Amino acid sequence: MMQLRRSASLQPGVVILLVLFFCVYAGYRSGDFWSALNWQLLAQPLAEAGLVSLGMMFVIATGGIDLSVGSIVGVAAVTAGIAAHHKFSVPTIEAAALAAGALCGAFNGLLIGVLRLSSILVTLGSMILFSGIALALSDGNSFAGFPDGLLWWNDATLLGIPVEFLLFLATAAVAAVLLRYSLWGHYAIAIGSNRVAARYSGYPVALTLFGVYTLQGLLCGMTGILLVARLASARADMGQGLMLMAIAAVVLGGAPIEGGSASVLATVAGVAAFYIVQDGLLLLDVPPFVQHALTSVLLLVAVAVGIILRGNREDRR
Amino acid sequence: MSSNSGASARLRLNFHRHETKLAFLLFVLGTALAAAAPRFFSSVNLALLARSMGVLLIISVGMLNVILAGGIDVSAGSILAVVSVVLVRLGNHGLPASIVLPLGLLTGAGLGAVNAALIAELRIPPIVATLGTAGLFRGLLLEWTQGEWESSIPSWLNAVGIPRWGGLDISVLAAALVMLAAAWILHRTQIGRALFRFGDSPLAAARTGISVRQPIYFAYISLGLLTAIGAVFYAAQLGAVQGNAANGYELTVIAAVVLGGADILGGRGSLLGTFLGVLLLCSLQQALVLLHVATFWQNIATGAIVLIGVILSSAPRLHRKFTLQQSPSA
Numbered sequence: 213m214m215q216l217r218r219s220a221s222l223q224p225g226v227v228i229l230l231v232l233f234f235c236v237y238a239g240y241r242s243g244d245f246w247s248a249l250n251w252q253l254l255a256q257p258l259a260e261a262g263l264v265s266l267g268m269m270f271v272i273a274t275g276g277i278d279l280s281v282g283s284i285v286g287v288a289a290v291t292a293g294i295a296a297h298h299k300f301s302v303p304t305i306e307a308a309a310l311a312a313g314a315l316c317g318a319f320n321g322l323l324i325g326v327l328r329l330s331s332i333l334v335t336l337g338s339m340i341l342f343s344g345i346a347l348a349l350s351d352g353n354s355f356a357g358f359p360d361g362l363l364w365w366n367d368a369t370l371l372g373i374p375v376e377f378l379l380f381l382a383t384a385a386v387a388a389v390l391l392r393y394s395l396w397g398h399y400a401i402a403i404g405s406n407r408v409a410a411r412y413s414g415y416p417v418a419l420t421l422f423g424v425y426t427l428q429g430l431l432c433g434m435t436g437i438l439l440v441a442r443l444a445s446a447r448a449d450m451g452q453g454l455m456l457m458a459i460a461a462v463v464l465g466g467a468p469i470e471g472g473s474a475s476v477l478a479t480v481a482g483v484a485a486f487y488i489v490q491d492g493l494l495l496l497d498v499p500p501f502v503q504h505a506l507t508s509v510l511l512l513v514a515v516a517v518g519i520i521l522r523g524n525r526e527d528r529r
Numbered sequence: 530m531s532s533n534s535g536a537s538a539r540l541r542l543n544f545h546r547h548e549t550k551l552a553f554l555l556f557v558l559g560t561a562l563a564a565a566a567p568r569f570f571s572s573v574n575l576a577l578l579a580r581s582m583g584v585l586l587i588i589s590v591g592m593l594n595v596i597l598a599g600g601i602d603v604s605a606g607s608i609l610a611v612v613s614v615v616l617v618r619l620g621n622h623g624l625p626a627s628i629v630l631p632l633g634l635l636t637g638a639g640l641g642a643v644n645a646a647l648i649a650e651l652r653i654p655p656i657v658a659t660l661g662t663a664g665l666f667r668g669l670l671l672e673w674t675q676g677e678w679e680s681s682i683p684s685w686l687n688a689v690g691i692p693r694w695g696g697l698d699i700s701v702l703a704a705a706l707v708m709l710a711a712a713w714i715l716h717r718t719q720i721g722r723a724l725f726r727f728g729d730s731p732l733a734a735a736r737t738g739i740s741v742r743q744p745i746y747f748a749y750i751s752l753g754l755l756t757a758i759g760a761v762f763y764a765a766q767l768g769a770v771q772g773n774a775a776n777g778y779e780l781t782v783i784a785a786v787v788l789g790g791a792d793i794l795g796g797r798g799s800l801l802g803t804f805l806g807v808l809l810l811c812s813l814q815q816a817l818v819l820l821h822v823a824t825f826w827q828n829i830a831t832g833a834i835v836l837i838g839v840i841l842s843s844a845p846r847l848h849r850k851f852t853l854q855q856s857p858s859a
Binding site for chain 2: 277279284323327328329330332333334336337338339340341342343344345346347348352448456459460463466468469470482499501503504506507508509511512516519520
């Protein structure tokens, strides 16, 4: 256990160092990089992807994976759109979106935790299923005309920091407490380390997994609300690309994809690294498609370095 | 051509075999279709169905190799797009087919080799490695095309996509040849058997003298090559390509293979199952189009059928877990 934790803490260090070097370079080349506006604009999409990544962190910690997050975000956004269309109050809209997300997550959790099906297969199927449901609910249209109370999530700032980002930080703090101090967090890590041992130890494997995927769904619901608020519209395909980003962020933070290890700080570092580098490349006038390629290279390099560092330790053991 | 093709297993109808369950699902779907849309069984429609299956089946055979080896490849859609753009762009520049086709196949195999090297040499987990290369290949491709469409294709490529032989085109013939070749390689050659053994347990395979690297290289390069072959027919059938082509196609391919009963943990799966999986997915989509069902219902039906396939395929695994009757290779 100690071994895992120590080796996992190396990679976020590498990532943070790389990103800091990059920041210095980007700040030197572009005057806008260190401006407050840049960081405000950067913080909002970061918060959205960050929430999904936190859920993905728990999922990957249990040795699973969730491919359906993008579709769940779409379902939640469309649900919010329908609720707004029927002139419901802001808390009702938010509750409906959260409930829709949690329901989708619970569906995954039921199949993966209780029926013991493989997470990658279940969520591959439910990804297609949920995107179909989101499209059917919205009839392929996009919703607009959201009340100001909902758009508050995009407009409001506290001490110059967007509330979206503060919400993300607060959620990350709760996730850290859950992971480190709750029995549930302990179970999740134990299942990822060795599921059979966890079962023989009498841990509630099915219930824990059900909780993990439901939480992931709930966080996707939150992301859906924030996306709707920022773009002032809701569409079924809104969450596209979030799945790959979330998996990449967790892995970039140094969590082994096989599970059994997780760190909130590393996950936050991973997702922040992605968005900071992408934003910096944009300011450096790197062509947009090359940015995409370079962030992928960042993922591969960081993971390869992490594995080489970890590999050396395992060889020594 | 299933993996556990013992003589006794072949003789009696085994209801625990995944292929049997799939055939049953297909039978139910077919009966329902015969009642709801008899046009489905018209020769024109069946030929269309066969044409729509060709590309998916060819790439699915490659994905089966990768999944048998215990891996996964989410960069197949990107490779498909890269190769189709390479084929069409070079062809439009006036290069002859005899140069463009080998170059396209080489590109596919090369990109597959990049995946294999990351997984075998750097030991990056397959899903992470191919996630990275998917973004890398796609990003470089989009930078190359600058998001522009190649709206015309060279005449020799156009000729490939033209229906002949009663509505069938060359992709159907190619898919049949690929199936035959794969059946021979998977069951009659050393590397094919090594793929099953390696996927079942890399450690045990290494102890019996099977190279750790060889099956990985074989699986990912074969997927790259088959994706490139698929790209030829993909571009020929569409008649136009762009950098964003085939986005998410890899998930359809994985869904087909998984629906076909391949174990995502490796070592288990069959060509027959993969064929039935592709047939089920394609006929379902074709049927929904015939019944004038809106696109999103197609997604819902596809997702549901994949989930049903997953539940069906894991039933024997749960059963085996308790009885501990594991056949050595199947």
